[in-house]
Amino acid sequence: MAELTLDGVTKVFTEDDGNEIVAVDEVSVDIEDGEFLVLVGPSGCGKSTTLRMVAGLETVTRGEISLAGRRINDSPPAERDIAMVFQSYALYPHMTVAQNMSFGLEESTEMGDDEISEHVADTAAMMGIEDLVDRKPADLSGGQQQRVALGRAIVRDPEAFLMDEPLSNLDAKLRATMRTELQRLQEELGVTTIYVTHDQTEAMTMGDRIAILDDGVLQQVGTPLECYHTPNNLFVAGFIGDPSMNFFEMDVDGDLLVGDRFEYPLTSAQSEAVDEARRVTLGIRPEDIEIEADGSADSPSEFDVAVDVVEPRGDENTLHLTFDRGVDEPVTFTATVSGLRQLQAGDSVVATFPPEAIHLFDADTEAALHNRSLDVPEATEQIV
Amino acid sequence: MSTETGRVGEWSLFGHSLRRVVLYGILAGMGVFYLIPIETGIMTSIINPASYTGSFPYLPPLEPLVPGTGTFSLEPWQGAIDGLGQGLVNSVILVVPATIFSGLLGSMAAFGLTTISWRGQIGIYILFVAGIFIPYQAVLVPLTQFWYNVVPLQAVFEPLAVLPFVQEYHWKLVALIITHTAYGLPICTLLFRAHYKKLSDEMVEAAQLDGASVATIYRRIILPLSIPMFAVVFIYQFTQIWNDLLFALTIVQFGDAAVVTQDLVGIGVSQSGTNFPLRMAAALLAALPTLLVYIFFGDKFAKGVAA
Numbered sequence: 278m279a280e281l282t283l284d285g286v287t288k289v290f291t292e293d294d295g296n297e298i299v300a301v302d303e304v305s306v307d308i309e310d311g312e313f314l315v316l317v318g319p320s321g322c323g324k325s326t327t328l329r330m331v332a333g334l335e336t337v338t339r340g341e342i343s344l345a346g347r348r349i350n351d352s353p354p355a356e357r358d359i360a361m362v363f364q365s366y367a368l369y370p371h372m373t374v375a376q377n378m379s380f381g382l383e384e385s386t387e388m389g390d391d392e393i394s395e396h397v398a399d400t401a402a403m404m405g406i407e408d409l410v411d412r413k414p415a416d417l418s419g420g421q422q423q424r425v426a427l428g429r430a431i432v433r434d435p436e437a438f439l440m441d442e443p444l445s446n447l448d449a450k451l452r453a454t455m456r457t458e459l460q461r462l463q464e465e466l467g468v469t470t471i472y473v474t475h476d477q478t479e480a481m482t483m484g485d486r487i488a489i490l491d492d493g494v495l496q497q498v499g500t501p502l503e504c505y506h507t508p509n510n511l512f513v514a515g516f517i518g519d520p521s522m523n524f525f526e527m528d529v530d531g532d533l534l535v536g537d538r539f540e541y542p543l544t545s546a547q548s549e550a551v552d553e554a555r556r557v558t559l560g561i562r563p564e565d566i567e568i569e570a571d572g573s574a575d576s577p578s579e580f581d582v583a584v585d586v587v588e589p590r591g592d593e594n595t596l597h598l599t600f601d602r603g604v605d606e607p608v609t610f611t612a613t614v615s616g617l618r619q620l621q622a623g624d625s626v627v628a629t630f631p632p633e634a635i636h637l638f639d640a641d642t643e644a645a646l647h648n649r650s651l652d653v654p655e656a657t658e659q660i661v
Numbered sequence: 662m663s664t665e666t667g668r669v670g671e672w673s674l675f676g677h678s679l680r681r682v683v684l685y686g687i688l689a690g691m692g693v694f695y696l697i698p699i700e701t702g703i704m705t706s707i708i709n710p711a712s713y714t715g716s717f718p719y720l721p722p723l724e725p726l727v728p729g730t731g732t733f734s735l736e737p738w739q740g741a742i743d744g745l746g747q748g749l750v751n752s753v754i755l756v757v758p759a760t761i762f763s764g765l766l767g768s769m770a771a772f773g774l775t776t777i778s779w780r781g782q783i784g785i786y787i788l789f790v791a792g793i794f795i796p797y798q799a800v801l802v803p804l805t806q807f808w809y810n811v812v813p814l815q816a817v818f819e820p821l822a823v824l825p826f827v828q829e830y831h832w833k834l835v836a837l838i839i840t841h842t843a844y845g846l847p848i849c850t851l852l853f854r855a856h857y858k859k860l861s862d863e864m865v866e867a868a869q870l871d872g873a874s875v876a877t878i879y880r881r882i883i884l885p886l887s888i889p890m891f892a893v894v895f896i897y898q899f900t901q902i903w904n905d906l907l908f909a910l911t912i913v914q915f916g917d918a919a920v921v922t923q924d925l926v927g928i929g930v931s932q933s934g935t936n937f938p939l940r941m942a943a944a945l946l947a948a949l950p951t952l953l954v955y956i957f958f959g960d961k962f963a964k965g966v967a968a
Contacts, residue, residue, distance in 0.1 A: 334866050355872040367863035371885045380881070385872025433871070 279345030279436045281308040281331070281469050286340035288326050288493075300326045302493040303340070311467040313460070315484030317474055319516070323493040324473045328439050331471060332361050344436055355385060360430035361439040364446060366422045368414040374401070374425050375410040381433045400432040403462075420451050427459070431466065438463070438470040444479065456483055477517050481505065489513050506651055511643035514560050514636055520595055523566075523610040525559045526640060534559060538600035538608075542577045544632050550647035556640035565634035565649070566612035568596065569627040570620065578632060584624045585609050592616045598628060706741075706942035709734035713938055737938035741928070741946045744939075747917065748924035749946075752903060755834050755920055756950075759841040760898040766842065767849025767894060768887055772879050774850065775857040776865055786854075792847035801911050808836045808912055833918035840912060841902045849894050856890040857883065892961035900951050921947045 288301040301323040308314045316324045329335040331342055333354035342349055349357050360381070368377050378397045382388055388396070401407045404424045414422055423443065430438055444452045444459075460483050463470050474480055480487045481501045489496040489504060489512070497509040501517075508514035514522045527534035527541065532548050534541040534557065541559060543551065551557055574581045585607055586597040593613045601607035612628060614620065637647040701719040708722045708731035722731040774786045808814060818832035860883070868878045906922040913919055925947050929939035955962070 332866075332870060334869070354866075354869045355874070357870075359870065361867065361870050363863040363867060365861060365863050367861055367867040369864060369868070369882055371882075380868070380873070381871035384868075384877060429867075429871075 279469060280310045281437050281471070282306075282341075282343045283308075283327070283331070284341045284343075286327065286330060286342060287338045288323070288330060288335060289338040300493050301330070301490075304490070304493075304495045305340075306488055306495070306498055308469055308471065310469055313463050313470045313472065313483065313485045315472045315474060315480040315487045316490060317477060317480035317487055317516075318490035320475060322490045324475075324490050325441055327490070328361075328441055328471060328473045331437075332359055332439050333357050358436045359439060360433045360435040360437075361441065362426050362430050362443045364442040366414075366426040366446075368422060368425060368429070370414050373411050373413055374406060374417070374428075377414070377425060378410075378429045378432050381429065385433070396432055400428050404428040404431070419447055420455070423447060423455065427462070431462070436469065438468050440470065440472045442474055443472075445474070445476070459483065477519060481517065487517075489516060491516075507648040508636070508645055510645055511558060511560070511638045514638070514645070518562060520563050520611045520613065522560045522562050522636070524638075525610075527557055527559050529555055529557055539580055540577070541630065541635075542632075547632070547635065547637060547647050551637060552646075554639050554641075554646060557646065558638040558640050558643075560636035560638060561630050561634055563595065563611040563613045565631060566598075566610075567629040567631065568612055568614050568618070568620075569629070570618075570624065572627055574627050576629075579627050579629045582626060582628045584620055584622055584626060586622055587620055589616065594618060594620065596620060598626070702941045702945055705938055706737050706945055707733055707735065708938045709736060710936050710938045718937075734938075737936075737942035738946070740936075740939045741942035744928045745921055745924050745943055745946055748919055748921035749950075751834060751918055752921040752950075754831070755837050755841070756899055756902045759838045759845070759902050760895055762838070762842040763845035763849050763898050764891055764894040767846055768853045768884070768891070769879065770846065770850045771853030771857050772883050775854045776860070776878070776883060777875060786850075789847050789850050792844075793851065797844075797907055801907070804840065804908070804911055808833075808840075812836075828917065830916060830918040833913045833916075834920075836912050837908060837920075840908055841898075841905070844908075845898050845901065849898065852894055852897075853887065853890055856887065860886060889961060889965035891965075892958050893965035896954055896958050896962050899954050903951055 283304055283306045286301060286304045287299065290298045290300055292298065304323075304327055306314065316327060318324045326335060330337050333349070333352060337350050344357065344359070369380065372380065375394070375397055378400065379393045382393045382396060386393075397410070398407065401410050404427060406421065406424050406428060409417060409421060409425070414425065417425065423446075426443065444455050447455060456479060472479075472483060480489075484501060486498060486500055487504055488498045491512050497504055497513045499507075504513055504517050508517065511524070515524065525536050525539075527536045529535075529551055532543050532545075534543060536559070569579075580600070582598045582600055583602050584596055585599045586609070588595040588597070593616045596612045596614060597609040598612055599607035599609045620626070633650045635647070636645065636649055638645055697719060704721055705713070705718045712722070712724060712731040717730060720727070720730045722733040724730050724732045770789065774782050774789070814836055815829075815832045818835070819829060821827050822829040822831075865878060865882065868882050873881065904922065906926070909920045909923050913923065915923075925943055928943045929936035
């Protein structure tokens with residue numbers, strides 16, 4: 278158990294024709310002892326490459342990775358004292374569960390056979406797979422294989438766990454269960470963990486902190502709520518949260534934002550934040566939009582809109598709303614309301630964008646100019 | 662005419678549809694067609710050579726019950742065992758190690774060229790593949806020169822002849838073993854490489870993270886997962902090397918080290934004529950080991966081909 282530090286870590290792949298592709302660009306994160314860090318981003322953003330560099334499966338082009346204060350850039354994977362859980366589980370198909378779990382101990386420690394089988398039995402009991410130890414991976418269900426893969430990592434008692442989308446091959450129900458269980462296990466064991474996923478729900482629910490990566494560049498590192506409420510930029514704002522934040526391109530005209538379909542007044546604090554920017558992107562989360570079924574817009578932050586599509590989810594409804602009435606393919610934005618609200622496509626409603634829920638981003642740099650106000654403002658680690 | 666088993670409106674014969682009757686008729690005909698040569702061989706091999714001439718080779722030797730079929734005798738088999746005994750022993754000495762070495766080395770080479778990644782491996786692999794396309798005829802003269810004039814294998818082997826079971830002429834078999842191993846290596850590597858490409862990279866990476874060295878990954882992960890492919894390679898190499906005559910003629914040339922294919926060439930041929938029963942018995946005897954290999958490893962072979 279130890280702290281893991283990535284300092285300016287960069288990976289450049291050189292293609293056969295000499296083209297250089299920067300997969301990971303100057304990523305720096307400090308992961309504290311026992312912390313659960315979720316590395317999240319869309320496919321191809323470099324999150325798996327980052328993880329593989331930490332594991333020693335890829336070389337590091339520039340920068341430094343250290344574990345417990347020891348530089349591990351050039352150590353082979355075997356000497357890093359790191360265990361990894363793969364998306365495909367990567368179990369050894371010809372070995373039983375017990376053999377799969379003892380393999381790492383046999384290869385990397387001086388333990389005797391008795392000690393190894395004791396460790397394996399303890400871990401199997403902890404993972405609830407003690408009845409499966411004599412089976413081969415092919416005879417196990419996906420969820421059981423997943424447990425064996427986790428058990429194989431845990432039994433090694435490594436300095437750090439690396440997990441590469443370990444839950445993505447499970448069905449939705451099992452994934453939710455394993456999410457909780459994995460969190461509980463990690464807390465119990467207190468092992469520093471990097472968890473890679475493309476699923477923002479996993480990122481939000483599991484991590485002590487999340488690191489959001491896009492196109493090889495780290496966008497933000499913070500607690501899930503920091504990233505949710507005070508995103509550093511447009512990408513983070515759009516990536517975190519489901520359904521995604523709504524964005525509107527607006528021109529700045531003094532204290533007024535002027536868009537294609539509506540105008541929005543700024544508070545004095547907001548217009549101060551906007552400062553010199555000429556064009557901004559206005560962002561508002563679907564759950565912050567207030568919907569009134571009756572009445573008409575009678576304040577500058579209220580708008581008459583039409584319901585285009587209703588997606589019922591049971592607990593809540595996702596409304597696709599539009600300013601364009603009677604158009605074939607209208608431009609829509611989303612709002613979530615309680616699942617008990619009776620709304621239908623075609624209804625006219627009043628949507629309110631509360632001033633305190635508004636995010637503003639520079640339209641050119643995409644950096645956040647102003648984030649929504651919270652009762653307890655939290656500082657976010659700034660990425661330079 | 663229609664019955665319960667036949668389809669509606671189909672002709673049937675004794676409760677079987679005409680289609681089936683025709684199908685089985687053709688299958689039986691093809692079975693006979695394929696088996697007649699072997700049956701003829703077996704029947705010929707148990708006829709007394711003296712009574713062979715003029716008999717029908719595919720009929721069992723039932724004289725004096727059926728005239729014109731020859732008299733029964735195991736004399737040809739006795740002659741074949743006597744004539745090929747030394748060759749069979751030499752062939753076994755050659756084939757078993759050559760098959761194991763070419764399979765094992767092919768598997769190791771494929772592991773190094775596929776599972777482990779390093780700079781320049783494609784170039785090396787292309788050299789391996791090119792080996793498949795070198796015609797045997799092109800290497801016959803260099804091969805003779807190599808084993809007889811360049812490498813002093815015979816001189817090295819002389820002192821070893823004092824050991825039990827080792828004969829001085831065995832040096833030729835050692836040369837043959839090395840030659841067949843080298844020549845079989847490319848195709849074995851190719852077969853194993855196709856198999857290893859299908860193995861999960863993540864599994865090998867997991868083993869690396871578990872602390873296994875390259876040698877351990879091969880021994881504990883790759884080798885156990887190669888068993889079906891080893892069955893394929895062993896059957897293929899066993900048959901190839903057992904049936905080879907060209908390299909044996911080139912390297913052994915003649916003498917005590919002659920392998921079974923070489924002995925087979927001359928058996929039963931003399932100035933007084935050809936002893937067909939003896940030749941048939943010898944051919945069957947020489948083919949028997951490959952047949953046994955197919956019977957014992959056939960199911961594993963099928964698994965390996967499907968893998």
